[in-house]
Amino acid sequence: MLKHAALVLGFVATVISVKAQNKPPATVPVIVKAGDIYNPFIAKQSRLYNGIEHPGYAYKMKGHAYFLQNELSIGTVVYDELEFANVPMLYDLYKGQVVVQHFDGFSKIGLVSSKVKSFSLLNHHFVRLDSIPGTPITGGFYDEMYTGNTKVLVKRGKFIVETVKDEVEREFFETNPVFIQKDDRYYSIKSNKALLTLLQDKAPQVKQYLRKNKIKFRKAPEYTILKAVEYYDSINK
Numbered sequence: 001m002l003k004h005a006a007l008v009l010g011f012v013a014t015v016i017s018v019k020a021q022n023k024p025p026a027t028v029p030v031i032v033k034a035g036d037i038y039n040p041f042i043a044k045q046s047r048l049y050n051g052i053e054h055p056g057y058a059y060k061m062k063g064h065a066y067f068l069q070n071e072l073s074i075g076t077v078v079y080d081e082l083e084f085a086n087v088p089m090l091y092d093l094y095k096g097q098v099v100v101q102h103f104d105g106f107s108k109i110g111l112v113s114s115k116v117k118s119f120s121l122l123n124h125h126f127v128r129l130d131s132i133p134g135t136p137i138t139g140g141f142y143d144e145m146y147t148g149n150t151k152v153l154v155k156r157g158k159f160i161v162e163t164v165k166d167e168v169e170r171e172f173f174e175t176n177p178v179f180i181q182k183d184d185r186y187y188s189i190k191s192n193k194a195l196l197t198l199l200q201d202k203a204p205q206v207k208q209y210l211r212k213n214k215i216k217f218r219k220a221p222e223y224t225i226l227k228a229v230e231y232y233d234s235i236n237k
Contacts, residue, residue: 048077048084054092054099054110061147062171065158067091068122072101075121079111091121094172096140116141135178136188145226148233151181152226164210178225189225192217201230206232 002136057065062228064070077098081092088101090108090177098111101196118127124143131139138155146152154176163169180187180198189195195217210224217224 046084047080047082048087048100048111049102049109050080050115051100051109054097054108056108057094058170060170061160062169063158063173064075065092065094065172067093067124067156068097073122075119077111077119077186078117080115081117089119089121091119091126093174094155094160096157100142113141132186135186137186144177145206145222148230149236150229150233152229153179153181153186154222155179171233176222178222180225180229189221195225197227199228202232202236205235 014234017186069091070090072090075083075087075089077087077089077100078084078085079098090099091097092099092110095110097113098116099108100111101107102109113128116128117123119141120126124145126141126143128141129137129139131137140155140157142155144151145154157175158172159175160170161173163171178189180189180195182198187194187198189198199206206228210228213227215224215227
């Protein structure tokens, strides 16, 4: 029995040695799929919980600070160069912060934004971009609405408006500026004119497509930009 145990230990040591020799250089980021991080045997040691407590907001405030809903949903996040799946999470649009449920099942942790590379939540995929001088891009998370030869990105956020009545009322409002990445440059699109100017080489076709499908910028700016760019790429191959 002791001889058998020694053989097993020797094999394990050999495997560990081989893995150590094959370890990639420290300078190369590696994305490791962590699987179900809420396995009770590994949860407390998970690097995902490297953040600060998220206390939430006063219950009297109107609306909420989060993306689409204020209830936890299952998502995926690439954090500190590790990919964590099956994560109960929220995206705080007011703070621009990904929030995950702590392993205790009650409290919430706000992740360090600079360590979040990307995340997927409620069928939307967000990527983190740093500020790019000379462009309208400021640091933060961008919702990748469309990624073809041309890209459509939305920097979703919320702000608080205070109204003084018998007492101060505070309410969350959304802001969703849309950007197009074309030919490795970024453009802020705030009007139908700006959209067609950017797509000027196919502007007549795009304009006709939008008119035919009764898509109007004034009524649905984000949707109009999305459909225009999708169509633009389809005829610009």
